[in-house]
Amino acid sequence: MASFSRQRVLPVTSGDNTPQVESKYFCEASNNQVNIYLELKSPARIGVKNPLCFILVIDASGSMSNPVGNDSTSLFDRMKTFAHMMIEHVSSDDYLAIISFAEDARVDLGITKMDDHGKNLAEKTLPLLNLRGTTNLEDGLTKALEEIKWARSHFWKEGNVRSNIILFTDGLPNRGIRDAQRLIAKYKEIEKSMSGGSRVPLSAFTIGNYRPEVLVEIASKLSSEAFYWLDQNQNFESDMMIPLFLKKMTHVSDVRVKLQSSCDVYFSPTKTSKDHLEEQTFDNLTYFLHSLPEDMPKTISIYLEIRPGLLLSMLHGQTILSAHISYLDENLKMVEFQDVITFSQSTLFEIMTKTFVPSEIQAIDAETQSYARSSYLFTSGVSQTQETWTEAKQSLLKYVQMACLNDTANVILAAQNHARDVNEMAESTLLLFEKHTQRFGKIVRNDQLALRGLNIYLSQLKSHIDTAREAVIVENGSNFSQMAAIVSALKNETPGVGVSGLREKHKIDTKLNDLRQILNDAKSHLRKTSPTKGSHNYSRMAEVLSALYGDQTECAHNDKNEDEVMKTWIFEDIYFVLAESYTDRNKLESTIQNLGGTFGDKIIGGNARTIYVICSKEGPHNTTIITEAQQKGIPIVHEKYVEECAKENELLAWFKFALKSQ
Incomplete structure (x- = not known):
């Protein structure tokens, strides 16, 4: 019986029949609760290139004159180095603008196409940037949005340019609006006033030993990628290129998922995920993802509870959830489809009895058998519910991974806020990891491939737990920033600075490593040749970088x-x-x-x-x-x-x- 149906309301606009967004639902039901993990994925698309626009919003307040790292280079000069790298790596049909902000914001370079003339103009702009006064974050973000709004209404007539803001600040705002919620409200208000196009995601970077609560909050509400905290002892200019590489891989954006529960179940009021949640009622949820980079799946966790008086066995074959999913494709055209999820007909134990011989079933301990008899593990994809042993293992793996991820996030959040019981929480979480692993191993009959996949995932989580435990030893502001950055990378399943996002190595890792090597070579050269040992300014760094790599990136060949x-x-x-x-x-x-x-x-x-x-x-x-x-x-x-x-x-x-x- 086909218990999952899918209807495409509007066709894809790419000229082929390949869906640009794939949806798959991993379901685990036990103890009168239904845990559903919706995984959204944008498959890689060869030969697709969207014009991009990057607005660099750079803090120009007085504190940016301070040297950072192991040399005497100012933070402001290092931001100029990052901007130089951006100019070199954006494509010839992309756009870039530079805005500096202090007591006010200045449009140092308006939105400019990055052909040879545009890149030359942008590079000439960087040495002219200067420091001045206090920190007016509101004005910097407002100027950036106004630039995009003007461009959309005047010369982006084709309407297929995706815009992005990359923000760096080294401290809290002390002029203009300083409250995160008010900043977010104003940002969204300007977004809504723009003509056409997609939303404008914000990539937020900071550095130093302070508590950037405002920045963390606006980053979580205005982006679907990580909040970035930079380690001043590293070559962080190359790490700031992560948003560029992610956007180059993004052909799907503005993904909205509207969920409606059936009359027999309702969304858990205590477990419902607030990450990227737009709207919430008793039987409706709406999530919004700013972007979906290719081959980097994102997961939305959905927790359902059955109504009083019902049992899971009463849901057999019944619709439990419907989803309406919309997104903007490579041409910024709206595409929509619908998914309907119905409950499995078979318990996990029934699936196992169809897979294993009786002696293998009898060898399973009583506790594991009890769980299998009362639980349901299945997946939904394309047009039907899958109740095979393979799909059951996939759902169990996903359930264990997400449960352990949430527990890890709680430990890191506790470290972020200097909670006294971080070590106790960490020990308890590691015990849960062991319990999950043991049960998983018993159910999958010690399938070594499945166990290896789980152990690799858990080992990454354990390393972040160790980082959290170490962070509470020294209580300073960097704990907050570093822990917030790790949590956001894990929950958003995207790369962060020093955080993999729990996915296998992606092609951006190679690009970042190449950039790190080039930057390291440049700094090494400057250390050897600098008149003042250990110091260098932006102009000299730009000269050396140009000598090392010039324009030898793919952006020189896009045409x-x-x-x-x-x-x-x-x-x-x-x-x-x-x-x-x-x-x-x-x-x-x-x-x-x-x-x-x-x-x-x-x-x-x-x-x-x-x-x-x-x-x-x-x-x-x-x-x-x-x-x-x-x-x-x-x-x-x-x-x-x-x-x-x-x-x-x-x-x-x-x-x-x-x-x-x-």
Whole structure:
């Protein structure tokens, strides 16, 4: 019997029949309660590129002059370095604006298309930014929204540009509106006054040892990604690129889920999740997600209780929940579909008896058998309820994961607020982990693959519990910020600074690692060459960064066919200095030319955005050219770099092939 139905109200607008949002419901019912975990996923879409707009809202108050980290670089200069990296990595058909705020807000760079002219204009803007006075967060956010509103009504006629605000501040607002709820209300009021388009998500960053309650609150209400706390002892400029990479992977936004319970069940008044909750009544809930990056599923936890006098067995085959899901697709067109969930016909024990031989069932201990006889585990997807053993295991795994996640979040929240019983809570939570793991192992009959998946998940949660326990040893403001950042990353299932979001490594991890390496190389170079040891300013950092990577990101190639870029032009705008004798110089030169690069025997200026020195792997080496390259911050790689780039049809990270003597 098909007990899950799905009806598409409006077709997708991408020209194919592939759903841009997939929904799956993992259900566990026991003790007269029904736990449903709705997982929403946007599958990867090849060749889809949406224009993006980023508004950088940067604190320019006096405190930003303070040096941070292990050198004497001011926080304001480090924000300029981050802005420089953003300019380099946004695509040529994207837009960017820069707004600084102190006692007032200034539009230092209005919304500008990031073609070559726009990037040049943006880079010239950064050295002109200056510090002034107090912190008026309200004015900074208002100016950003007004810029987007103006652009939507004047020159984004196509209406398919997704806008985003990236905010950094190092302290609490002390001018303008300072209350979080009033700031959120004003933000949403301006959003509603805009013509068309999607909502404007806010990515909020902070640093330092204070309690940013206001920032944490507005981030939780104005975004579906993590709140970000930066560690001043790390190269955090690269971590601030996370929102850019997430938005580049986002083709679905403004996801609204309207849930209605049946007459036999109602939403639990005590367990209902408040995260991203828009509206709530006795039998209706509405959740809103600002964005759904590709291949990064998000989970909405739904807790139902059955009405007095009923038993779970009375729900067999009955509709328990209906969902109306809408979203904006890649063209910012509304798409809608409906899901109807009906209750399983079989208990977990009945499913197990169809799967295992009697002797295996008899070997299960009495407590586990009792749970199996009174519980229901099933999934719903596409057009029917699935009651197989495989689906039951999936639902049980999801149930255990979400239960342990919620318990972990409670421990971290306690540490965030310096609760005295954090250690006791942590010990109790770890005991629950063990209990869940034991029951899970007994039910899945020690399925090693399933157990391994659970143990990997729990090990990540345990590491965050350890962080929470360590944080309460030293009571300072950073506890609040760091713990708030971890909780938001876990609950939103998105990457945070130093937090994976509990998903397997995503492709943005590789991009971030490459950026961290480049930034580390740049700072290392500046430490060696700085007139004042340990110090550098933004202008010098920008010069070195440009020498290290220039525009060698995919944003330089967006106007070309993807296959053409990968196979033919991956060395475009790269100049190689061939300084030595090689195994086969003719082949090396031919490969560089075929991949769009140029070469010569000397380090020269010119139009090339990136310069590499190519050396033979073992030497002998041209020490004159190597010394000159090191002084100018030019990467030095061995000749295998060219060969591997050609083999992979991809511009690989140069530092993986760096000359060992560097």
